[in-house]
Amino acid sequence: IGKVNDKKALLTIYFKDSKLQIGKLYSRKNSTTVEMMRKLYASGKENGVNLFDVVLADNGAEFKNLYELEKDEEGNPLCRVFYCDPYRSCQKAECEKNHGLFRRIWPKGRSLDTFLQEQIDEIFSHINSYPRASLDDKSPHDLFSLEYKSIILTSLNILKIEVKNIKMKDYKTWGT
Secondary structure (H helix, E strand, O other), X not given: OOOOOOOEEXXXXXXXXXXXXXXXXXXXXXXXXXXXXXXHHHHHHHOOOOOOOEEEEOOOHHHOOHHHHHEOOOOOEOOEEEEOOOOOHHHHHHHHHHHHHHHHHOOOOOOOOOOOHHHHHHHHHHHHHOOEHHHXXXXXXXXXXXXXXXXXXXXOOOOOOOHHHOOOOXXXXXXX
């Protein structure tokens, strides 16, 4: 997510079973998605959890080397990487729905260059605390915490927001 000419972009990682999504802000010039995914994998491993066996990515240039994730630095298997067919965002429809929730808060066309990771974490904390009918009125945060350890969410800076405090409106109005 991000404007093409922005210096920063947002890598989103979606966990299918819980519908939890996190966002990691990165420099288009100095970071790679492989680096970021390896850090996420390591974070899970430090907490005794394998966060992903399979990665499904679109065909964007930022994912061209994602196959490198299939093995760690020693050549041990990590996960399997698959790519969506071109122009088939429906193959990752739930991820795209979460992008829609993000766009409620940060509309398309706004630059991400002034954003800090803490702000992204705050937005995704609200999105992941939002109950969904498709989850029997539970939130992605609730289900992810059951599936994995809630300590993982803490290490990812994704906090549980009480339903009455969830903000799903333009981020620029959050302070008012």
